[in-house]
Amino acid sequence: MGYPRKLTRRFRAFDNFAISFTIINIISGIFSSFGFGMNAGGPSILVFGWIGVSVMVLFVGASMGEIASAYPTSGALYFSAGKLAKRHRGAWSWYTGWLNFVGQVGGTAATNFAAATFIQAFISMQWPSYQATAQHTVAITAVILLIQALANTYTVQLVAVLNRISVWWLLVGMVIIVLTLVLIPTHHQPASFVTHFANNTGFTSGLYGGMLGLLVTSWTFTGFDGSFHMSEETVQATVNAPRGIMRAIAYSAIAGLILMLALIYAIRDYAHEASATAPPVQILIDALGAGTAKLLLLIVIGAMLFCGLANMTSNTRQIFAFSRDGAMPGSRWWHSVSPRTRTPVKAVWLAAACPLVLVIPGWWSHTAFTAIVSVNVVGLFLAYGVPIFLRLRLNDFQPGPWNLGRYGKLVAGVAVAWIVISNVLFMLPQASPITPASFNYAPIALAVVLLIATVWWFATARRRFQGPVSYGSPDEVAAMDLI
Incomplete structure (x- = not known):
């Protein structure tokens, strides 16, 4: 790929799968968004929407896996975009990299903020005198980010072990729940309750309300590019990275459907639970009692913490790779690797600091925080879509060992179509009446990101960034290997 080797290959096939499986994190995703789904379509959309969207995401994952097999680098999406573009490679790579970076930062912030929210819910159940506040949520999130940064700093092996544990935590936890x-x-x-439809979005169109409910599954299925970003630390990455992506999506789809059905059939008072502050927690309390609900809530919190850790690990590798090609301010800092731990330590702390910056507005306004992190999914899926779209346009694509053969373009076409549809849904109003508190700020957040990237590109970046850098021929690069 044109780079000297700085990162050690300590991730096995299971470790590579584990990072994407952990970031998708069915427990975290479903418990965070289940309440929205109860009001936007209800059980029918939660179940059948889950099945349909899972299939569409498999198309996205398969097309991404084919590209990962051809370009197994930490740069992943932005690197492959630069290689697949026929013209303006620097621009394609630039925008893909920044969308990926912002999306991953938002994902880390949103996951850990959700974990902090659920931690406070547990504390309130355990000690009723405790008053949950926005300020406490931000403070807890900061502590979580600090701990995750320390774990990522220490060693890749520790992160790999934690990701292995997280897989079993998710699977065993799901079985217990x-x-x-x-x-x-x-x-x-x-049994017929699975066909129940509910539209409490405020919009009169049931079709529109049901389409919004599809976002529950889309929210959950993000971050599977983690396997791609860990390619340079994965043995036999040309095969194990795409397999990690596909297995993470497929296993999450099956396990998530089972968890979704269990929650739906345990509902007691639909209206009461759908309007609760944390609907899935209220379902657990009503169905099982407060004592058992608290124990299960610990499983949910643990899953969210593992998810945040894996998010930060993936984000760190993207920062490392993007900086290696000189695309970030202070690139010389962020792509340096610790000689002791063989990890990009400075990139780790940048990956912890940026989510904290996004979380801080939550100290005053939950709406402000939501506006910033809403770009998470849109940014990530646009970053997924760019290299897939470029691969679709390329007639002489050179696949790696893991490929889709003659079906590659068909799968890429379906993937791009779904990414366009899902991103449009994410940018539409999600509640009526539309007020400053209910307004969907995703389009504004995305526009701000693209505006900054565009101004920066035309001001300075286009003269110094031409896409992924090659350090020499394969033989020359091999001689530069640092390990």
């Missing part, structure tokens, strides 16, 4: 919801409650909804 599902079995508890199936066996303990004395009342379950009838």
Whole structure:
């Protein structure tokens, strides 16, 4: 790929799968967005929307996996965009890299903020006198980011071990939650309840409300590019990285559907629980009692913390690679590697500081925080879509060992179509009446990001950044290997 090797290959096939599986994180995703789905379509959209969107995301993952096999680098999306573009390679790479960076920063911020929110919910259940506040949420988020940065700083091996643990935490935790919801409650909804439709979005169109409900699954299925970003630290990355992407999506789809069904059939009072501050937590309390609900809430919190850790790891590698090509301010700092731990330590702390900056407005306004992190999913999926779109236009694409053969362009076409549709949905109003508190700020946040990237590009970047840098021929690069 034209780079001297700085990072050690300590990630096995399972470790590579684990990072994407952990970032997708069905427990974190479903518990964070289940309440929105109850009001935007209800059980019918939560279940059948989950199935449909999962299939579409598999198309995205398959096309990304084919590209990952051809270009297994930490730069991942922005690197492959620069290589696949016929013209203006620097610009394609620049915009893809910044969309990916902003999306990942927003993902780390949103996941850890959600974890802090659920931690406060647990504390409030345990000690009723405790008053949950926005200021406490921000402070807890800062502590979480600090701990995750220390874990990423110490060694790649520790992160790999934690990601292995996280897979079993998710799977065993899901089994415990599902079995508890199936066996303990004395009342379950009838089988036909899965077809129940609810539209409490405020919009009169049930079709529109149901389409918004598809966002629950889209919110959950983000971050599977983590396997791509860890390519330079994965053995046999041309095969194991795409397999990690596909397995993470497929296993998450199956396990998530089971968890979704368990929560839906455990619902007692739909209207009461749908209007609760944390609907899935209220479902657990109503169905199982406060004591059991608290124990299950610990599983949910643990899943969110693992998700935030994996998000930061993936973001760090993207920062490292983007800086290696001189595309970030202070690039010389961010792509340096610690000789002791063999990790990009400075990039780790940048990956911790940026989410904290996004979280700070939550000290005063939850709406302001939501406006900033809403670009997470839009930024990531646009970053996913650019190299897939460029691969679709390229007639002489040279695939790697893992490829889709003659179906590559068809799969890429479906993937691009779904990315366009889902991003349009994410930028539409999601509640009515539209007020400053309910307004969807994703388009504004995305426009600000693109405006800054564009001004920066035409001001200075286009003269110094021409896309991924080559340090020499394969033989010359091999002689530069630092390990």
